[in-house]
Amino acid sequence: MIQNIPLVALLLIGVTVLVSLSGFKNDSFFLKYHFLIHKIKAGEYFRLLTSGFLHVSTTHILFNMVTFYFFVNIVVDGLGNFPFLVLYFGSLLGGNIFAYLFHFNDPYYSAVGSSGAVTGVLFSALLLYPGIELMLFFIPIPIPGYLFGIGYMIYTLYGMKAQNDQIGHTAHFGGAIGGILITILFVPQVVFSSQLMLVILSITTLIAGTLIYRNQKKGL
Numbered sequence: 766m767i768q769n770i771p772l773v774a775l776l777l778i779g780v781t782v783l784v785s786l787s788g789f790k791n792d793s794f795f796l797k798y799h800f801l802i803h804k805i806k807a808g809e810y811f812r813l814l815t816s817g818f819l820h821v822s823t824t825h826i827l828f829n830m831v832t833f834y835f836f837v838n839i840v841v842d843g844l845g846n847f848p849f850l851v852l853y854f855g856s857l858l859g860g861n862i863f864a865y866l867f868h869f870n871d872p873y874y875s876a877v878g879s880s881g882a883v884t885g886v887l888f889s890a891l892l893l894y895p896g897i898e899l900m901l902f903f904i905p906i907p908i909p910g911y912l913f914g915i916g917y918m919i920y921t922l923y924g925m926k927a928q929n930d931q932i933g934h935t936a937h938f939g940g941a942i943g944g945i946l947i948t949i950l951f952v953p954q955v956v957f958s959s960q961l962m963l964v965i966l967s968i969t970t971l972i973a974g975t976l977i978y979r980n981q982k983k984g985l
Contacts, residue, residue, distance in 0.1 A: 773846050774837040777853065778830055781879055784818035785826045788877075795819060795877075800861060803872035813865070817857040819877035826879075833883045836890040843893040848951040856885020856943035863939025867925065881936040885944025888914060892948045892955045895962065914962050917941075918969045942970060 770778075788795035800816035820826035841849045860881020868874035891897065891910045898907035918941065924934035945966060948955060956963065 769838060770834065771837065771841045771846065771849075773850060774833070774841065778833065781818050781820075781830065782826065784815075785820040788819045789823075800864065800876040802865065802868055802874045805865060806872070813858055813861040814854075816861060816877045817879050817882055820879070821877060829879045829883050833879070833886060836886050839890040839894060839897075840886050844889070844948070844951050848947075852885055852889055852944055852947040852951075853882050855947045856940040857882035859943025859946075860884065860933075860936035860938070860940030863942070864933065864935040867935040876933045876936060878933060878936070880933055881940030881943070884937045884940035885947070888941045888944040889948040891962065892945060892959045893952065895955075895959045915965045918966060922969055922972055938969075942966075 784798075788798070798812060798815035799819055800812050805812050820829070837849075840852065844852065857879065858881075861876075864874075864876060864881075891914045895910060897910040899910060899913050918938070921934045921938045921941075924932055925938060945963070
């Protein structure tokens with residue numbers, strides 16, 4: 766129920782919706798604040814943050830906010846309000862910084878969306894409650910959270926390597942890593958309660974680092 770959503774989460778949803786609607790109505794506003802590699806290289810680092818409050822369509826923002834809605838209570842209950850904010854913005858920045866590094870040699874790579882932050886919230890929930898089960902629209906049976914997390918990261922790595930769609934896989938991956946690290950910072954005992962997922966995520970992180978290195982070499 767919406768009344769059970771913490772105030773801090775409602776404020777984030779409200780700001781995201783208002784900023785996104787402004788971007789829908791005003792192209793110059795959208796272009797000034799969206800993620801664009803060559804603009805960030807030129808020193809407009811604020812785009813690493815502001816792009817996380819813009820979206821390209823109502824479907825885009827609805828998907829992100831619905832996902833956020835389902836997991837935010839778990840994370841706020843497990844961390845508290847201030848650590849949750851650190852996690853949200855840390856995951857947002859982590860996702861965009863990772864995307865910046867991965868696409869560094871593509872000056873016109875652009876992106877928007879809160880997906881990095883939302884993915885950080887999702888993976889924080891999976892770490893805090895490793896026994897959680899998820900229901901997906903296209904799979905009508907419960908899936909253990911750790912299996913979903915592993916499958917999601919493998920899919921994200923594939924998307925990063927293939928680069929054959931319009932999904933910001935790099936921001937998702939960076940956001941997930943940000944959410945994991947910040948959760949460990951505030952609740953270090955998850956290292957012992959979610960060992961399998963952390964091992965798999967460590968392996969996928971090494972693979973992602975290899976992909977970044979290859980991308981950088983291509984640009985030399």
